[in-house]
Amino acid sequence: MLGRIVLAAVTLAASLIWPSGPGDDLHNGLAATPPMGWNSWNQVGCDGLNEQVVRDAADTLVRTGMRDAGYRYVVVDDCWQDLTRAADGSLRPDPERFPHGIAALADYVHSRGLLFGIYAVPGSGTCAMYNSGYPATGIGSLGHEGQDARTFAAWGVDFLKYDWCYADTHDGLDERTAFAKMRDELQRTGRPILYSISEYGVQQPWNWGRGVANMWRTTYDLTPDWNSVTATIEQQAEVATGSPGAWNDPDMLQIGNGTLTPEEDRAHFSMWAVLNAPLFVGTAPSADDLATLENPEVIAVDQDFAGTQGRRLSTNGALDVWGKPLSGGGYAVVLLNRGDTPATMSADIAGRWRVRDLWLHKDVPSARATVPAHGAVMLRLTPA
Template identity: 70%
Template structure:
């Protein structure tokens, strides 16, 4: 199928509002998060240490995956006598500060999970037996605890704080923003309310990244549905320090085929999405490791030249996405969303040299690829 793509969008991208001025996350952050790998009850300090080791030993750290984020269920069932958060003594016997020190010793950065309300998501959805471990009423104390422990990244998760605690999203997220801003330690601030209140319209002055969708699961249907949801939010993301977040990567998890995993990663790259691996980095197949560590694809993700990737064309069985690159180039994803092999092509004004970023080959001047079902080509176009 031949697509004629008019690239006037490159010249007329609206400027997003000013980002949070904390000089962090100047490019989309990258790392590993525990949730997709072990969810709640299997989370231990040993799991986190091994993930840090694997990031360093596999080369993922050097590819850019620097943040090791401990998600929900690290907390003891109750706060300490002084009201401070504490780690579960059985699964984190050495405490969070010691774990953060270990992560730092591997040349990595340490992240942790908290919530603005009274109840974490695992308390609601996984029957996690805890009371009062949310940050409601403890915002300053928790921020100071994270500072003392050596936290570099905070994932702050909504978890129905409106219906449970009567909180307003923007106000609650701003409160923790202000507490973090008062700390001597710089902490990247990631908020997650699943796109319910269109955070892309208000979150740039609040956080460094904000979730745009519900949780992504490791199926093609979920990946494709999340891709479809990103088409309308592109104008609100941008450098430095303010990123749409379509959720953590599912490469290496579930039922995704290698083609689907590469398609997933290709679109995340043109979206300038935060890249957080969610599989066990020590058990990745060679194919999945190559997908996550592809330097040319990562370079596309980390290159913000005035616009997040946009859906340029879509129809039955195909989508085309593109984004500007530094130096006047364009990154293009040709995506076969159908169930049969198909050729997806794009005709662009001008003359281009085309490079396939998955095969690492220059492929001439045609913006075209014959793709298996659910496969994608990630191409870099350079003006000739």
């Protein structure tokens, strides 16, 4: 099979102009590039979460070089909370799993040259309460938005993941209003807290999230299998652009988890990079995982925003060509093979270009390659 697209410079530049979503950006000075880090959920879920897991994750980011590669946020997801609030209504951590408290944990993360994040919800219950039987009561932020924001700021929180979790069904809330309320409370604390909202793309937050949050989920949860990865990629083809301070989030990386093969991991990472997606891992990385997650040339594409996130330029059955402009007049191109057999794919380029394969780490003679099944070739085109 042959997937082809003409990538003349003028044509490509014109094809990659997407209108921004309506509304002003949040302008809190954060997330100038897509944030990167670790989140506890994909690695340990609810039952395995404790302060030692988080400390170990912070140590791993430092020891493996991931911190220096850009993975700076350490985010504690659902199930950190005690089963009820304190007598004064404030949130408190589970005393057995977080015996030293959240402020001490944040201090430790900060001492490692990292940033600390935490999880909350706008309604009355968290996702683990509804989906995993977590036996808590009243630990959602509904009616406590200002109190919780002040608590997070006092603890030294740098990142808030605010997860919808059926707040419309159980509490009758409206997404835009509820998310904006916590935005305002976070700003009142005076502490810079990167704000990540998650309502799974149901209300098309790419059309209104820019003035509310720094990043917003565009899909339901990604699972660690190829069908989920490709379905999420397909959904991104219809999503409007992000921009500095305001990013589309197709969910956390599943590299190192589930049934994904090394080829699938590289394709997954290539696509998140060309989409300018936030890069959050949830694994204790193996050497193979690190080789993927620390690829500096692919990370550089993710962190480079030159007017638009990546978009699909061509599709032919299971073969896609995605591209995005890069600073300095170049382009990133991903030849993606979603199919079950290898395929020869190419990008015909008008003009003179240096072509570099970002996984082989070398220049190649042309933008033509045999792409393995469930794989991708990622190229950087630089004016010759």
